[in-house]
Amino acid sequence: MTAASERHEDPRTALADHLPSLRAFAVSLTRDSTAADDLVQDTIVKAWTNIEKFQPGTNLKAWLFTILRNTFYSDRRKRRREVQDSEGVHAASLVEKPAHDGRLAFGEFSKAFAQLSPEHREVLVLVGAEGFSYEEAAETMGVAKGTVKSRANRARARLSELMGLEEGEDVLSAAGGETLAVLGRAAIPAA
Amino acid sequence: MSKNTASDGERANLRRQIDENLRRVYERELEREVPDRFRDLLNELSGKMPAGKESAK
Numbered sequence: 001m002t003a004a005s006e007r008h009e010d011p012r013t014a015l016a017d018h019l020p021s022l023r024a025f026a027v028s029l030t031r032d033s034t035a036a037d038d039l040v041q042d043t044i045v046k047a048w049t050n051i052e053k054f055q056p057g058t059n060l061k062a063w064l065f066t067i068l069r070n071t072f073y074s075d076r077r078k079r080r081r082e083v084q085d086s087e088g089v090h091a092a093s094l095v096e097k098p099a100h101d102g103r104l105a106f107g108e109f110s111k112a113f114a115q116l117s118p119e120h121r122e123v124l125v126l127v128g129a130e131g132f133s134y135e136e137a138a139e140t141m142g143v144a145k146g147t148v149k150s151r152a153n154r155a156r157a158r159l160s161e162l163m164g165l166e167e168g169e170d171v172l173s174a175a176g177g178e179t180l181a182v183l184g185r186a187a188i189p190a191a
Numbered sequence: 192m193s194k195n196t197a198s199d200g201e202r203a204n205l206r207r208q209i210d211e212n213l214r215r216v217y218e219r220e221l222e223r224e225v226p227d228r229f230r231d232l233l234n235e236l237s238g239k240m241p242a243g244k245e246s247a248k
Binding site for chain 1: 237
């Protein structure tokens with residue numbers, strides 16, 4: 001909002017403002033709050049010590065997200081040799097507190113989201129939740145814009161599949177587990 | 192616009208609903224309080240700043 005006025009300020013002074021987003025993005029990648037905070041810590045230190053590589057006037061959040069996700073994937077490659085797959089355990093522990101507002105199967109959604117690959121969670125968070133443009137997401141993820149679009153579509157399709165929804169069925173009308181079970185067979189007439 | 196409006200419309204609808212759910216999950220994460228360790232870390236890092244600019248109030 002105040003990008004122009006921030007221009008001559010040291011971008012390091014703005015790092016604190018991005019902590020909530022960095023933590024949320026880190027949790028969506030790691031599905032583990034302890035691992036997420038370690039990842040954010042590494043990101044802050046790397047950003048601080050490499051701040052001269054940040055181009056003033058460009059998107060600081062996107063730059064920080066790039067550092068965070070690159071660190072995540074690089075750590076993950078190392079960790080993979082040690083631990084085969086502990087992600088399912090982390091994912092299960094993160095599912096909590098289903099909504100009782102009767103509007104949507106919040107718990108079901110969280111559970112399905114946790115089962116996506118980190119690449120799919122990443123693209124959905126960037127373009128769906130953070131509102132990054134395809135260009136910003138492409139730059140953050142280090143892929144082509146077209147890849148972002150197709151990956152986001154595949155991620156949404158996979159998410160629907162995991163929730164037992166076919167395209168066109170209503171996610172928000174599902175009040176709970178039993179409703180979802182019904183939705184699995186329900187045919188929603190074309191609008 | 193498209194002749195295939197039914198399935199395009201359904202897809203757009205599903206997509207909108209997924210994004211709405213995503214934002215809810217994500218906003219819940221955004222609302223979590225930032226632990227002191229990060230403020231401490233930033234303070235520690237700014238102690239090494241040559242310019243001596245305040246990074247936190």
